[in-house]
Amino acid sequence: MLETLLDPAVLPWVLIVAGAAFLVIEATTPGFFMAVPGTAMIVLGLMVLAGVDIFASPVGVGVAVLAAIVAAVISVLLYRRLSPDQEPITTGRDSLIGKTGHVVVEVVPDTISGKVDIAGVVWSAKSTGAKIAAGTKIQVTAASGVHITVEEVS
Numbered sequence: 001m002l003e004t005l006l007d008p009a010v011l012p013w014v015l016i017v018a019g020a021a022f023l024v025i026e027a028t029t030p031g032f033f034m035a036v037p038g039t040a041m042i043v044l045g046l047m048v049l050a051g052v053d054i055f056a057s058p059v060g061v062g063v064a065v066l067a068a069i070v071a072a073v074i075s076v077l078l079y080r081r082l083s084p085d086q087e088p089i090t091t092g093r094d095s096l097i098g099k100t101g102h103v104v105v106e107v108v109p110d111t112i113s114g115k116v117d118i119a120g121v122v123w124s125a126k127s128t129g130a131k132i133a134a135g136t137k138i139q140v141t142a143a144s145g146v147h148i149t150v151e152e153v154s
Contacts, residue, residue, distance in 0.1 A: 008048070015045030039075040040068040058060055096123075096140045103150075107132040114148045125150045 005014050017120040022038025044064055048054060054064035100120050106133050107114030116138055128151045130142055142149040 008053070012045040015041045015048065019043075019045060035075050035079055036072045040071045043067050043071040045066035061114055096143045098140060100137060100139045100153060101150075103132050103134050103138055104138045107138070107150060114150075116148070116150055118148075123148050127151065 019038040019041030022034040022041065024036040044054060044068035046065065047064065047067055052060060052063060054060045055096060066116060096118065101116050101118035103114065103125075104117050104122055105113070107116065107125050107127045109127045109129060112126050113141070114125045114127070114132070115122050116125045117123075118140065124147045125138075126149055128149055130152075132138060132150065132152050137153045138150040139153045140148050141151050
């Protein structure tokens with residue numbers, strides 16, 4: 001089996017398919033653990049297809065290593081460009097009090113089944129008194145853990 005995979009006619013396709021599989025895994029579960037080896041494997045597979053025997057001599061191994069490093073650097077740079085750093089949302093419960101938003105799912109007193117949107121983040125909510133219908137503007141009056149208490153704003 002191993003002899004078949006290392007056959008010069010099969011090896012480049014094994015590398016390319018494995019590299020593409022790594023890129024698909026990376027695309028479905030982002031985290032940048034598969035993009036670099038996937039890119040390097042595709043480059044190495046293309047090199048073998050182009051006639052560079054990466055196992056025949058020290059020069060071939062050196063060229064393969066250099067190509068893999070270049071592919072890794074390029075994929076890291078592309079990843080950084082495509083996925084810029086984002087600041088995490090750091091909303092503390094005390095910073096929510098006084099903020100306004102709108103009801104997404106009807107808010108009822110004494111139950112946290114209601115949902116409100118405050119600055120693009122949806123929170124579980126209960127009301128201070130009466131039911132508050134979806135679409136109504138609200139203001140946060142209290143916060144406890146990840147749940148908030150709201151009242152209708154007139």
